[in-house]
Amino acid sequence: MPRSSTARPRIAITVGDPAGIGPEIAIAAAASREVRAVCEPVLYGPHSAAALAGFPVGQVSAAAGQASYDAIVAAVRDAQAGAVHAIATGPVHKEAFAACGLPWKGHTDLLGHLTGSPRAAMMFHSEPLRVVLATVHVPLRDVSRLLTQALVEDIITLTARSLPDFGYITPRLGLAGLNPHAGEHGLMGDEDDAVLRPAVEACRARGIDVQGPLPGDTVFLKATRGAFDVVVACYHDQGLIPVKLLAFGQSVNVTLGLPIIRTSVDHGTAFDIARQGTADATSMVSAITLAARLASARLASSRPASGSP
Template identity: 55%
Template sequence: MGDPSGIGPEIVARLFLQRPERRHGIVVGDPLVMAEAVRRLDPGGRVRRLDRVEAARFAPGLLEVLPSSALAVLPPVGRVCAASGRAAYAAIVAAIGLARSGRVAGLVTAPIHKEALAAAGLAYPGHTEILAEHAGGARVAMMLANDEIRTVLVTIHCALSEAIRRGDFAAQMTAIRLAHGAGRSLGIAAPRVAVAGLNPHAGEGGLFGDEEIRIIRPAIEAARAEGIDASGPWPGDTVFMQARRGRFDVVVAQYHDQGLIPVKYLGLERGVNVTLGLPFVRTSPDHGTAFDIAGRGLADPASLATAFAYAERLIARRGAAPATIPARDL
């Protein structure tokens, strides 16, 4: 359900109310929060509390909620709240348990707020780190994708200075391998992985930094030795343009903003966040909790719908033979 103080419950409820074909999904979250979200959108909407996943009926006009918390009062809307942070975290952990046990096919997570987690005493910078820890310490990476480009991040939620330190050879190899695997899971037989440089002009032969020479290029060569079609390092200011034109299938970006700005610039409603390296499918919309419009009935579920569709396609393709599928068809 995401953070109860943000737009998560609203966009989840709106998606279910607007898209009656979504009858094979349940909501993991707080029944009180979800009932209020439905009431605000449709006084005639129905919420049913589940005691187990297997009891879901998937009936039209019915939002089924598996409780992960039991709030006595509704948390405030539109501001950081520790109770909301705890409830959001509880929903994520409960959903991970369902996925790891095979009781659900995958997860689509609504936005959470990092400050709310911190206020609740939970030292996680985001979904990705929670998923990694509770999915058995998996080596994971974030992929942001739309119908034109896909990007996998070497480092995620940390200061830029820390990202430079963390982007070592092992981190490069993990990201490149996961990018290759992501392309395969999307049906691309031989994914073309472009690795962006860290420095301007990819270091300009060492004039603007030597990370490309010392770390990134050796990782690309090692990946190629494993049979991965990796290339680079490419200048960060042009590699996404080339990917958008069809030269590459996935771009490995060195840090958060380098990879996310190109995807988000093309439209938040089109972007999907996919966590790679997990034993189950997980996607999320490409936006935050939007406290400024929470509770006002203005939130658009388009990105959540895209994340839902992307998860369905990833789940459907698991076990399928790879075939070349262009980004625009995903």
């Protein structure tokens, strides 16, 4: 049966690792007034008391890793088939993934694999600051090697192409430098001048409004004061420390570059407080409502114009 033009989008909510807080925040968020007002939530993964009994609370296990993986696969399958319009994911545990033999370090690389996306990137979206990561879950010693000009160009281009979906029609990007003072013209490392600067120049030549590399100790401050709509960070902690300092619990993890909409919480599995009734569902609510907003906009743009046959 065709959906009416006023129908709310259906949002898949995966519960994440069943040994952590994912199931309880997913249930709480799905039942919240804010979520029910903007979408039809659909839970994926073990979340009933009976289903959760098979997963010891707060413990890494292959079974929990497999269950969280299976929920993601099912949600992606349904999103690709149009049965749901977006996915909001609960936190998974990387060690549990590894325990059941999965090669992926988390959602971003797994979702890229499942959807056949050649390049996916992690963005943290919040009111005071938006950050995209050029590299994600890799050891710090490997960051310099992985930061090629081609990668940085791809991430900048993907970010500029994606930001209009979030209301930034002509986005302004700032690229954080890798080294202190963005290398100080080679005095503190040559990656900024040899890799990052040429990537910025190439993107600017294609019409992208991007500046950098800029010193990492000031670029985020400039962004919060309105100089940039988003900052591209070179590595995980460089980007996530400022956004979590400013908006922990309210920021949303968004995967750019996928054919489907995917959002997530800005925190981990919190094994230490799992099933104690104290977990805060605010970030999950934010993730679901942002997914619903993006899905509603996409649905609206795909409907025939008024008066069309």
